[in-house]
Structure formats: structure tokens, C-alpha cells
Amino acid sequence: MRIVFAGTPETALPSLEALVGSRHDVAAVVTRPDARQGRGRTLHPSPIAARAAELGIEVLKPERADDPAFLDRLREIGPACCPIVAYGALLKRDALDVPEYGWLNLHFSALPAWRGAAPVQRSIMAGDEVTGATVFSLVEALDAGPVLGTITERIRDDDTAGTLLERLAHEGARLLVDALDHVEDGDIAAVAQPEDGVTYAPKLTTDDAHVDWSRPAFAVDRQVRGCTPAPGAWTLLDGQRVKLGPVTPTTDDTLRPGEVQAGRREVRVGTATTDVVLGTVQPTGKRPMAAADWARGTTIEPGTVLA
Template identity: 60%
Template structure:
């Protein structure tokens, strides 16, 4: 089949490579326009755009995938199907109607759980023990289409959202190819979603701030769910500090946000229990181990994260 593949971030690269290695033909790639990135905020192409250009594939980057020029260009490639992995924009009805077999979305949850932009992050933050991936038929509703196939993935006790996404991108890529093979063979069968739907909106910077009055368990989940993106943070001495994964630990009672520097670890109090810090990244500096941060910063008795 002829495919136009839609995707934008790193997590879409493994599925793109799997489709390129499949029996199908990738004729073009659809991705988001170049955007400001990095400290210099220079315009940069998405990971999918960069890889497509390395391969010599045509790259479509409409500001909105509903303009007449884009729709005409999409039709010119005569796609049989359009696989989607984290494209980052809603596909309008006019574009959905172009490929004869529709758009197939690889989504990183077991729908209808965690519909939205941040399913893996939300699963980790909620303390889910199992999540997964599924391939569903894209329609105008938010992740509401019938599901062709799914797989389950356990969430490890120390998994970050990044860890989980890396695994799901690989296993989900195989799932996506299997569904496209079945579509071409005429053996595919999609099933309407059933059960309680939950939403997974994008995590903004404000939500990624650590609330030290929450329990150690919830602080741990928040930090892992926000790693690597958007990054959990707090403040110390009035300046923002980014935190890597923490670990609920045994230790003396500390006030929420209270800091205790020990020989081999740095403890912080929460609303219930304490956590041991992992990495700490002060503004304008590289991430470092908590003990190294403490040696340089020298927290004083009574100082707290806020």
C-alpha cells in the first residue's frame, strides 16, 4: 500500500523505520512546521522531518492540515492509508476522507483510557500498573475511533514516562505494521471502544511543579511522569530547580519541602514521608547528582524547596 506517514517527535521514529522496512511504500511524510527549540530558540525541524529528509522523502508541513493547498498535495500522493504517530494536530474531515482506507493512529494507551496528548505521562502520574498501545481508526472525535489491535505493557515501579514511551514506540511499531498488513489482506476488523474514558491533556509547566504537601508516593509519580518532558521542577532560594526522578525513602520526619543533607543522599520532606533526590539541575547549569548539588549549594538548616 501507498502510505503518507504523519508524526513529529522522537517517539514517531521507530514506527517510521518499521513502516519503511515493511512491504508497504512510504511516499511522503506529514509533520509539524519547524519550531523554535533549544536555548537559542532557533527554528528547527522536527525529528521526523529531519529523518525523512535524510531518506529523500517528500515532507509536508502545513501550518494547519485543512488548507486547500495541503489537501491537493495530499491527494497527489494517492495514499491508500495514512498511519499517524504523535502528529500533534487534529486531522479535519476533509483530510480524513483522502486515503481510501483512512488514517490509522498508533496511540500509547489502552483506549478509552487516557485519550489525549499525554497518555503515558498521565498513566505514570496516576500510578497505573499496566498501560499499553493500540491502533485505532482516526475520526473527528478525540481518540474515539474503533480499535483494530492493542498490546499491554506493565509499568515498572521506577519507570519514567520516557522509559515507557521508548518501549511502547518499538512494540507499537510492530503492531502498526501488523494492522496495515491486515488492512491490505482484507482481514482487519476494528472494534468500537467500550468502558470508562479518561482524558490525558498535555501537561503544562505549572502542573509539573512539585507540591511538597503531597505524599512521597505522589511526588515520585509526578516527577517520573514529567521525565523527560516537560520536566518536574521546584524552587530553592527563589530560583527554579529541575528535578530528575526521586525515590520514596526511609528517614526522619521533615516538614514538606524541608531539606536534609546526609553523607550519601539528600532527603526532602513531603506531606507523608520523605524522598531521596536523584538529579538536580539549577537554572543555567547541567544536571548533577543531588549530593554534588548539595555540596555546591550548601543548604542551611530550615531552608526548604517551595
Template identity: 60%
Template sequence: MRLVFAGTPDVALPALNALVGSDHEVVAVITRPDAPSGRGRTLHPSPVAARAAELGIETLKPEKAGAPEVVARLTELAPDCCPVVAYGALLPQRLLDIPTHGWVNLHFSLLPAWRGAAPVQHSIMAGDQVTGACTFRIVKALDAGPVFDQITEEIGATDTAGDLLSRLADRGSELLLATMDALAAGTATPTEQPEAEVSYASKLTVEDAMIDWDRPAIEIDRIIRGCQPAPGAWTTLHGDRFKINSATVVEAEALPPRGLRVTKKAVQVGTGAGVLELGQVQAQGKKPMRAADWARGVTFAGDDSFG
């Protein structure tokens, strides 16, 4: 089949590479416009745009996905299908109607669970034991189209959102390719989603990542892992923002919520139920480091606590 691939971040690269290496023909890529990054805030192409350039594939970078020039070019390209992985923009109906087999999205949850922008993060934060990825036909409603196929993936006790998303992106690339193969062979059989089982996963904000120390330690651990690497779980200490990149629930003498216990080898924090031992932390203006190493450079008062 003739394909036009839509995607933007690193997580979309395994799927793009799998499709390029298949019997299908990727005739173009649609991605988000170049964005400023780094100290100089200079413009850089998205990871998908950079990879497409390496492969010599035509790349479209519209400010708006439904811009007339994009509609015109996609019509000229006449793709059989447009596979999508984390493109990052809404697709108007005039675009959805162009490919013969529509637009097929690789979504990192078991739909209808966790429709939305941050399914992996919300799955970890909710305490799910199993998640997965699925392919579905994009319709106007958010992540509501019929599902072609899915895979499942266990969520490990120490998995961060970054860990889990990396595994799902790798395995999901094979799933997306299998769906393209099935569409080409005429054997794809999509199934409508049960609307009664829908849950939503909105994009995480910095405010969502603020730790509430009155919650149980096990819940805070999930928030920390779900917010890693972005937006990064945080609290405050001495009025400054303080990031916590990893922590472990431990059996230890109880502490009041927010209370600190600092020894030569560990930094522990009290919660609403249980104690967390901090792993990697990042004080404001500092690089990430082991909590014990950070604590050795700080003078603590007897009543110090996190915000």
C-alpha cells in the same frame, strides 16, 4: 498499500522506519513545519522530516493540516491509508475522507483510557501498573475511533515517561505495521470503544509539574517520573526554581513536608507521608547533577525548606 505517513517527533521514527522497510510503499510524509531550536533559535526540520529527507521521501509541512494545497496533493497521491504517530495537529474531515482505509493512529495507551496528548505521562502519574499502545481509526472526536489492535506493557517502579514512551514506540511500530498488513489483507476488524470507560490525558504544563510537598512521597515520585524528561518536575528554594529529575521513596526518620535533611551522602525531603531521597537535581542556572554533589556547594540554614 500506498501510505502517507504523518508524524513529527523522535517517537514517530520507529514506526516510519518499520513501514519504509515493509512491503508497503510510503509515498509521502506529513509533518509539522520547521521550528526554531538551539541557542541561535534557527529553524530546524522535525525528526520525521529529517528522516524523510534521508530516505528521499516527499515531505509536506503545512502550517494547517487542512490547507487546500495539502488536500489537493493528498488527493493526487491517492493513499490507501495514512498511518499517524504523534503528528501534533488536528485533521479535518476533508482529509480524513481521502484514504480508502482512513487514517490509523498509533496511540500510547489502552484506549479508551487516557485519550489525549500525554497518555504515558498521565498513566505513570496516576499509578497505573500496566499501560500499552493501540491502533485505531481516526474520527472527528478526540481519540474516539474504533480500535484495531493493542499491546500491553508493564510500568516499572523506576520508569520515567521517557523510558516508557521509548519502549512503547519500539513495540508500537510493529503493532502499526501489523495493522497495515491486516488492512491490506482485508482481515482488520476494528472494535468500538466503550465510552463509559473514557479518561483524558491533557498536555502537561509547567504548572502541572510543580511539586506539592503536602502529597505523599509515593505520589510525588510518580509526578517526578511522569514529568521526566518534560516538562520536568520542580519546586523552589530560596525563591529560585529548582528541578528534581529523579527521587526515591526511602525509609527514614520523619521530616515535616518540605523540610530538608542534608548529609554528606544524601539529600532527603519530607512530604505529606514519607520521605523522598533526591537523585538528580538541577538548580537554577546550573547543570543537572547528583543531589549530594549539589548540596556540597550550598550553605544551608537550619530552617531551609523547599517551596
């Protein structure tokens, strides 16, 4: 089947690779325009654009998904179906109507849970034990189309948003190819999502990553892991922002919420329940370091409270 793949970040790469290795013909990819990065603010292609160029696949980079020139080129290519993973732009009816079998979206949750931009992060932060990935037919409503396939994945005790998303990206790529195979074979039917159980996963903000030490250790642990690697959990010491890597809850309840205690080998912070041990710490303008190393170079008076 002739297809056009849409995606932008590294998360979409496993799907592109799986599709290229499948029985389907990847005629082109659609991705976001080049973005400025680094101190020099130079333009860089998206990971999908860069990989497609290496593979000799045509790359389309419309500023807007409803750009007439883009739509004309899409119609010229004539894909039967368009798989899409983390493309990053809204597709309207003119684009949705181009492929005969529509657009098949790989979303990193077990829909209808966690519709939106940050399903993996929100699932971890909510304390879910299980999440998943879903392939569904794209409609104009947010992640609300009928489902063609779902897999589930246990959230491990040490999972960050980064590690969990990496697993889901690879498992989801196989699910996407399998769904596409069945669409071509005509032996699959999409099933409408249930109306109950819908939750939403808006993009994380910097405020979402501000650690709330007044919450239980379980919630602090989940908040930090859900914000790792981006946008990065943080707290304030003497008014200065400090980024935090994943923490380890303990069984000890010795400190007030936010109170920090620096020992020779570890740094603890109190929560609403038990203390947590800090992992890595990154002061502003410096590289991440072990919490004990950070504490040795920082003045932490007894009774100091992180805000």
C-alpha cells in the same frame, strides 16, 4: 499498499522505520513545519522530516492540515491508508476522507484510558500499574475512533515518561505495521471503544511539574517521574526554582513535608508519608548534578523547607 505517514517528533521515528521496512510503499510523509530552536532561533526540520529526507521520501509540511494545496497533493499521491503517530495537528473531514482505508492512529495508551496529548505522563502520575498502545481509526472526536489493535506494557518502578514512551514507541511500531497488514488483507474489523473507562490526558503544564511535598512519597515519586524529561519536575528553594530528577522513596518518616536534610552522601526531603532521597538537581542556569554535590555548594540551614 501505498501509504502516506504522518508524524513529527522522535517518538514517531520507530514507526516510520518499521513502515519503510514493511511490505507497504511509503509514498510521502506529512509533518509539522520547521521550528525555530536553540539560542540562534534557527529553523530546524522535525525528526520525521529529517529522516524522510535521508530516505528520499517526499516531505509535506502544511501550516494547516486543511490547506487546499496540501489536500490537493495528498489526493494526487492517492494513498490507500495513512498511518499517523504524534503528528501534532488536528485533521478535519476533508483530509480524513482522502485515503480509502482512512487514517490509522498509534496512540500511547490502552484506550479508552488517557485520550489526549500526554497519555504516558498522565498514566505514570496517576499511579497506573499497566499502560499500553492502541491503533485505531481516526475520527474527528479526540482519540475516540474504533480500535484495530492494543498491546499492554507494565509500568516499571523506575520508569520515567521518557523511558516508558521509548518502549511503547518501538512496541507500538510493530503493532501499527501489523494492523496495516491486516487492513490490506481485509481480515480485521475495528471495534468501537467502550463508553465507560474514558479518561483524558491533557498536555502537561509547568504547574503540573511543581512538586507537591504535602502528598505521599508514592505520589511525589510518580509526579517527578511522569514529568521527566519534560517539562521537568521542579521545586523552590528560597524562592529560586530548582529542577529535580527522579527521587527514591525510603521507609523513614523523619522530616516534615518539604523539609530538606543534606547529608554527606544524600539529600532527603520529607513528604506526607516517608522521606524521599533526591537524585539529580539542576539549579537555574546550571547543569544537572548529583544532589549531594548540589547541597555542598548550597546553604541549606536545618529546618529549610522546599516550596
